[in-house]
Each structure stands twice: as C-alpha cells, then as structure tokens.
Amino acid sequence: TAQSSRADNDLSAPNDLEAWWLPFTANRSFKARPRMIARAKDMHYYTPEGRAVLDGAAGLWCCNAGHNRDEITAAIQAQAAELDYSPAFQFGHAAGFAIASRIAQLAPGDLDHVFFCNSGSEAVDTALKIALAYWNVQGQGSRTRLIGRERGYHGVGFGGISVGGIVKNRQFFGSLLAGVDHLPHTYNRAEQAFSRGEPEWGAHLADELERIVALHDASTIAAVIVEPMAGSTGVIPAPKGYLQRLRQICDKYGILLIFDEVITGFGRLGTAFAAERYGVIPDMITFAKGVNSGTVPMGGVLVRKGIHDAFMKGPDNMIELFHGYTYSGHPLACASALAAQDIYRDEKLFERAKALEPVWADAIHGLKDLPNVLDIRTVGLVGAIDLASRPDAFGARAFEAMDRGFHDHDLMIRITGDTIAISPPLIITEVQIGELADKLGKVIRAVA
Numbered sequence: 001t002a003q004s005s006r007a008d009n010d011l012s013a014p015n016d017l018e019a020w021w022l023p024f025t026a027n028r029s030f031k032a033r034p035r036m037i038a039r040a041k042d043m044h045y046y047t048p049e050g051r052a053v054l055d056g057a058a059g060l061w062c063c064n065a066g067h068n069r070d071e072i073t074a075a076i077q078a079q080a081a082e083l084d085y086s087p088a089f090q091f092g093h094a095a096g097f098a099i100a101s102r103i104a105q106l107a108p109g110d111l112d113h114v115f116f117c118n119s120g121s122e123a124v125d126t127a128l129k130i131a132l133a134y135w136n137v138q139g140q141g142s143r144t145r146l147i148g149r150e151r152g153y154h155g156v157g158f159g160g161i162s163v164g165g166i167v168k169n170r171q172f173f174g175s176l177l178a179g180v181d182h183l184p185h186t187y188n189r190a191e192q193a194f195s196r197g198e199p200e201w202g203a204h205l206a207d208e209l210e211r212i213v214a215l216h217d218a219s220t221i222a223a224v225i226v227e228p229m230a231g232s233t234g235v236i237p238a239p240k241g242y243l244q245r246l247r248q249i250c251d252k253y254g255i256l257l258i259f260d261e262v263i264t265g266f267g268r269l270g271t272a273f274a275a276e277r278y279g280v281i282p283d284m285i286t287f288a289k290g291v292n293s294g295t296v297p298m299g300g301v302l303v304r305k306g307i308h309d310a311f312m313k314g315p316d317n318m319i320e321l322f323h324g325y326t327y328s329g330h331p332l333a334c335a336s337a338l339a340a341q342d343i344y345r346d347e348k349l350f351e352r353a354k355a356l357e358p359v360w361a362d363a364i365h366g367l368k369d370l371p372n373v374l375d376i377r378t379v380g381l382v383g384a385i386d387l388a389s390r391p392d393a394f395g396a397r398a399f400e401a402m403d404r405g406f407h408d409h410d411l412m413i414r415i416t417g418d419t420i421a422i423s424p425p426l427i428i429t430e431v432q433i434g435e436l437a438d439k440l441g442k443v444i445r446a447v448a
C-alpha cells in the first residue's frame with residue numbers, strides 16, 4: 001500500500017487523493033482539479049479555504065432540512081452516547097419503533113408498515129424482494145417478472161439496475177438482468193418543452209403496461225416500479241394522469257405498484273410523499289435520502305397493511321421474511337430521522353416547498369433564453385435545464401458547468417449527460433432562489 005505523506009488523521013490538508021476511488025465520478029479529472037468540501041451550514045457548503053458554496057442540490061437530493069441543523073446534530077450525539085448500536089434481528093429499540101410510526105403516519109392510505117435498510121439501492125432491492133416473496137406466500141409463485149421504466153433510476157443493486165433504465169448503469173453488468181421488462185419513458189421534448197409541473201402530454205404511455213401484460217401474461221408479473229418523478233436521468237415529471245392510469249392497470253391485473261420515492265419522499269414535490277401529490281396509493285414506497293436530511297445512511301420501504309399481513313402466518317416463532325441488514329434501523333439513523341421529521345413538521349417545510357413552487361418555476365424558467373438551453377422542466381422544488389451538447393463531446397458542456405459552478409461561481413449543481421439538475425434544501429428563501437438562478441445564469445453563459 002502506498003504511503004500517504006500526511007499525518008494519519010490530519011484532515012486539514014489532504015494531499016494524497018490516490019486511494020479513494022470516488023463513486024459516479026470522473027476520478028482523473030477530479031483529482032486534477034479537486035472540488036473539496038470541508039463543512040456545511042444551512043444553505044451552504046464551505047471549501048477548505050472557507051469559500052461559501054450555495055447548495056443547489058441538497059447534497060445529493062437529500063439534505064432537505066439544510067445542513068448541520070443543531071437539533072439533528074444534538075440528536076445524533078445523544079443517541080451515540082446512549083445506545084451506539086443494537087441488532088434489529090430479534091431485538092428492537094425505542095427510536096426505531098418511534099420513527100417507523102412517524103413515517104407510517106406521514107404516508108397516505110394503509111401504507112402502515114416500514115422495513116428499514118441503509119440506502120435507496122437497498123430500499124429498492126428490499127421492495128422487489130418483498131414483492132416476489134408476497135406472491136409466493138399468496139400461492140402465486142409464477143409472478144416473478146418485474147417491470148421498470150426506461151430512464152428509471154433505482155440505485156445500483158442488481159435488482160435496481162435490472163428494473164432501472166439507464167444504459168450506462170446496465171451495460172457492463174448484464175448477465176443477471178433477466179426476468180424484467182420496461183415501460184417507455186415519458187419524456188418527449190416536442191410535446192412537453194418548457195413545462196411547469198406535470199406535462200399535459202403523455203398519460204397514454206401508461207397504457208404500454210397493457211402491451212407488456214399481453215406479451216408476458218399478468219400471471220407472470222409481480223410488480224411495476226417507477227419514480228413518480230424520474231430524478232437522476234434528468235428530471236422527468238409524471239405526465240398528468242399517468243400515475244393514476246398506471247394504478248388502474250395494475251389493479252386490473254393484480255400487479256403490485258411500487259413508487260420509488262427516494263428523491264420525492266419528504267417534501268421535494270411539496271407533499272410528504274409524491275403519492276399524496278398525485279392522489280395515488282402504491283402498494284409500496286421506497287424512501288431514503290430526505291428521511292433524515294441525509295445525515296446518517298438510512299433507507300426503507302413503506303408497505304401496505306394487506307401485503308405485510310399476508311406474511312404474518314405460520315408458527316409465531318418463525319421468521320416471516322428472510323431479509324434484513326445488520327444496520328437496519330441503526331440507532332443513529334433513527335435518532336437523526338426523528339429530529340429531521342421534527343424540523344420538517346415544526347418549520348412546515350413540505351408546505352413551504354409547495355408555496356415556493358411557482359416562485360421557483362418562474363426563476364428557473366427565466367433562464368430559457370440563455371445560450372444552448374434546449375428545455376427547462378420544473379416540478380416541486382426541482383428543476384432541470386437541458387443544454388445542447390458540444391459537437392462530439394456529449395456531457396462535456398454540463399460537466400464544465402458543474403466544475404465552473406463550484407470553482408468560479410460558488411454554486412453546487414448536479415449533472416447528468418448535458419442536463420443540469422437543481423434541487424435545493426427546502427429551507428431556501430425567495431432571495432436565495434433569485435441568487436441561485438443568477439449564479440446558474442452566469443454558469444450557463446460561461447460554458448456557451
């Protein structure tokens with residue numbers, strides 16, 4: 001192992017960037033011109049030199065309450081001092097039950113039970129496994145097929161990439177991806193360009209599920225999984241009526257419907273869950289990120305009562321579901337989630353996101369006449385700007401926007417291909433929305 005030249009635990013001036021292979025990162029480019037973050041507070045990150053960077057991405061769509069909130073810090077510290085870890089296999093602790101109840105109360109309908117894990121990817125794998133196991137306990141073991149959607153992102157587990165529809169996330173890992181099919185994605189620039197909220201066009205694309213059912217037969221299909229708003233692939237809000245139509249078709253054929261709300265959960269679209277915004281109750285909801293404002297790894301699956309109860313049979317000393325993680329319901333994650341949920345409730349942050357949606361839409365759509373802007377989409381406190389690609393250099397323009405945004409304009413944004421995605425913490429003020437749009441405008445001009 002190569003020796004680092006710095007003292008072992010001196011984090012003030014890291015000078016050896018070699019060992020950490022960063023995820024979903026252009027590593028060589030990063031290491032040539034690092035974007036280092038030292039601390040954070042509320043709406044800002046701070047670089048090691050102390051430069052304040054406006055967080056236009058809520059970290060990675062997760063810090064909905066803003067950064068380093070004192071109440072969350074205190075809760076994590078107190079929990080660590082009281083109970084560092086306890087197993088969730090055959091044992092339990094109060095914070096875990098408390099946060100499960102809180103989340104179940106937030107969720108619509110009879111989504112009454114919560115299975116905890118540590119990330120969105122694990123939440124997706126958990127939901128898919130519960131779907132398969134459910135059909136087995138129901139005596140319909142032939143229902144094994146899982147239906148995702150093109151351009152869907154469901155994390156990076158083998159289950160998630162199978163139902164996911166992002167080419168690069170699938171192409172090198174192909175051999176386990178059988179037994180799935182995909183709905184078409186719902187983006188059509190000619191029909192939807194510069195839409196605010198849910199586009200008018202596209203509900204009929206849910207009918208493609210009928211075609212998939214006709215091809216495979218409903219008796220082979222376990223579940224359909226979609227993001228109510230496809231986030232990672234460039235922000236594609238559900239067309240008006242689309243999710244309702246999907247629910248109807250799933251009901252018609254007895255297929256389970258899973259909403260992947262890892263991004264949309266906890267206020268991003270102005271409601272606790274997108275299911276509430278759309279008035280559609282799925283059979284399961286996956287969540288992560290915003291559950292504790294990104295402070296400690298945590299994910300989970302909300303499950304409707306009927307599905308949960310179907311497992312509660314047989315001898316009562318028997319394990320009902322052979323699934324779980326060492327860190328399911330980790331005490332620190334649960335404590336931080338309780339504190340984050342208190343902030344969401346007390347500061348009415350979901351309602352705030354809803355109230356700010358038109359202000360946000362005006363600000364982001366105000367960038368439409370800038371060079372290379374092909375489309376802008378907004379929904380809730382999310383926005384996306386598609387930039388024209390440079391000739392023979394797909395992704396280069398947005399990459400430069402992200403890099404120059406950080407280094408030259410004190411702004412953190414997300415990119416995918418040549419699309420910029422923005423999703424600030426829900427505590428953003430109207431003034432800061434203006435500031436963010438202003439910085440974005442400068443960045444887009446800089447990469448013209």
Ligand code: PLP
Pocket residue numbers: 118119120121122124153154155156227231232260261262263288289
């Ligand atoms: N599902 C959706 C909809 C996501 O947006 C993400 C992450 O962005 C995931 C799953 C995966 O979450 P994680 O990175 O925590 O595994």
